[in-house]
Amino acid sequence: MVLIRELTKAEMGTWALFLTITTLFEATKSGLLKNAHIMYVSSSDDEHEKSVIASSSFIINVCISIFFIILILLFSNWLSVKLHAGVDLAVMLKWFIPGLICMIFFSHFEAIQQSFLDFKGVFAGYMVRQVVFFIIIIIHLFIHKPFTLKDLAIYQSISVVLGTVVLYIYTKKYMVHRFNAKRQWVNKIFNYGKYVFGSGLIINIFANFDQLMTATFMSSFYVSYYNVALRINGFIDIPSYAAAQILFPKTARASVEEGTEKVKYLYERIVGILLSFTTPIALFVIIFPKFVITIIAGAQYLAAVPILQLYMILGLLRPMQNQAANTLNSIGKPQLCFKLDALGLLMNIGLNYICLTIFGFYGAAIGTFITCSITTLIWYFIMKKEINLQLPNVGNHMIHSYKTVYAEAVNILTGKSA
Numbered sequence: 128m129v130l131i132r133e134l135t136k137a138e139m140g141t142w143a144l145f146l147t148i149t150t151l152f153e154a155t156k157s158g159l160l161k162n163a164h165i166m167y168v169s170s171s172d173d174e175h176e177k178s179v180i181a182s183s184s185f186i187i188n189v190c191i192s193i194f195f196i197i198l199i200l201l202f203s204n205w206l207s208v209k210l211h212a213g214v215d216l217a218v219m220l221k222w223f224i225p226g227l228i229c230m231i232f233f234s235h236f237e238a239i240q241q242s243f244l245d246f247k248g249v250f251a252g253y254m255v256r257q258v259v260f261f262i263i264i265i266i267h268l269f270i271h272k273p274f275t276l277k278d279l280a281i282y283q284s285i286s287v288v289l290g291t292v293v294l295y296i297y298t299k300k301y302m303v304h305r306f307n308a309k310r311q312w313v314n315k316i317f318n319y320g321k322y323v324f325g326s327g328l329i330i331n332i333f334a335n336f337d338q339l340m341t342a343t344f345m346s347s348f349y350v351s352y353y354n355v356a357l358r359i360n361g362f363i364d365i366p367s368y369a370a371a372q373i374l375f376p377k378t379a380r381a382s383v384e385e386g387t388e389k390v391k392y393l394y395e396r397i398v399g400i401l402l403s404f405t406t407p408i409a410l411f412v413i414i415f416p417k418f419v420i421t422i423i424a425g426a427q428y429l430a431a432v433p434i435l436q437l438y439m440i441l442g443l444l445r446p447m448q449n450q451a452a453n454t455l456n457s458i459g460k461p462q463l464c465f466k467l468d469a470l471g472l473l474m475n476i477g478l479n480y481i482c483l484t485i486f487g488f489y490g491a492a493i494g495t496f497i498t499c500s501i502t503t504l505i506w507y508f509i510m511k512k513e514i515n516l517q518l519p520n521v522g523n524h525m526i527h528s529y530k531t532v533y534a535e536a537v538n539i540l541t542g543k544s545a
Contacts, residue, residue, distance in 0.1 A: 129264055131424045133274050136351045140342065141212045141276055143354035145219045147338055148206075149283075153230060156191050160184050161238045163316045168242035177242075178303050183312035185235050192231045196224055210342040219280040226284035233291040236298040248297025256290030329468040341483075341491050349488060355424045356434040356492075359412065363405040363442040364449075387458075391514040394454050399524025401446040403532075406525075409439045434492040441496060444503045447521075451506045455513065467509065471502040 131139055164184045168177050199220045207216035233252065240248045263282045267274065338350045338357070412419050416432045416439075424431075455464040475498040482497075483490035510516040 128423060129268060130274070130279075131351075131355070131428070133268065136427075137348045138215070138274075138276060139354065140348055140350035141215045141219070142279060143338060143350050144210055144212055144216055144342060145223075145276070145280065148216075148220065149223060149227075151332065152195050152227075153234070156188065156195075157234055157237075160188055160191075160316070161234065161241070164238040165242045167316070168239075175307075178305055179307050179309050179312050180316070181235075181239060181302075182306050182308035183316055184238065185231075185306075186308045186313055187317060188231050188235055192227060196227055199224065199227075212342070215276045219276050222277055222280040223284055226280075226287040229284070229287045229291045233287060233294055236291070236294040239298050239301050240294070243301050245297075245301070248294050251297055252290045252294030255293045256286045259289050260286040329465070329472045332472060338491075341488075352428060352431040352488075353434060353491065355420065355428045355431045356438050359419060359423055359435055360438040360442055363408050363412075363439070364445060387514055390454060390458055391516065394450055394510070394514060395516065395520040396524045398446050398450050399521045400528050401450070402443070402521070403525045403528035405442060405446060409442045412436075412439045430488075433489055437492050437496045441499045444499060447510075448499075448503055448506045451510050454510070458513075460513070463509070463513075467502070467506065470505070471498060474498050474501065 130142065134142060164180060167180050203217035203220045204214065207214055210216060237249050237252065240246065260282055263285065267278065267282075338353045341353055342350050413436050416435050417429060420426075420428055420431055420435060452464050452468070455461065475495060478498050479491050479494035481490075482494035486493055507516070507518075
């Protein structure tokens, strides 16, 4: 809300592209390492083996990060020009390299925390990252110093460093501080994670493809409108991603110990609960998009209204698809998940290109909407086959969530009146 009023639309578009690229890397690397790390550690009772798994995961983490940094040094200037961002995008990526180095440790500590079903440190680490960045932005605003995109990249690096320190403080009780990686575990993690890595890469490209194609075929100026819609839309994705972090280790263990019926129950229940939260928010935004955009970004971004409405409709479908991918990975079927994600990306590339050609500015949003509608149906039939998904059960869990909230509210009100 601060930056969107301080940066020009072209600068906001470049900032959105920077976040897209760095988030794409971070989330994709997490897909390769974190799921495998969590699944293998949470399924093991051998402390020595857990240490070997963590060390082997760290080796892969370092190698991938070094490779990405080399890509930035060699190709960031070309990418910046290709996305019509001048040299600004390249400058930002290079200044964020210290943050990328710290992200090696941040993501490693995060995986360790979650493998022990402890989320306090992860919460604290992310909280510090975001709060520190926000405080620096506010200070910058109050001293009346003009914002530059390079400043924002440096501030991001600072926030990652401090977040990593806090996360380490919470994680060190689970660490033996012994490096004992083994080749067979490196291979095992990579062989499992390569499909999750591929899926994560595809999913994150898919999620940001509208911005990338709009920048390529038009300019970074127009990306700012898409970024506004995606930022607001991200509010209803937060519960889904949070649930995935918690559900993955539970589903992985349930798959081994209790079988498909328990996995089915967990999937149906979490989707029902998520929909009970996201549906009212999505409907409010769909009905009052101008009000929401004006509050968040300002009246100058009202051209993003149709994009926001389309994306909010998709927000109602995403919990089912997100948790389906998470469930397939947790029950040992990352190959199937990868194939479905690859199919979705190919479909999105074709439809976005066609729709951009036909509809112009709104083409990427229309193409993404059509793609997501089709892929949701495909995911439904896959989950029907794999775990015997039954939509009425999802609806029952959704209704039960509303009844529970209502009952709690009544108890609270009754207690106050007494």
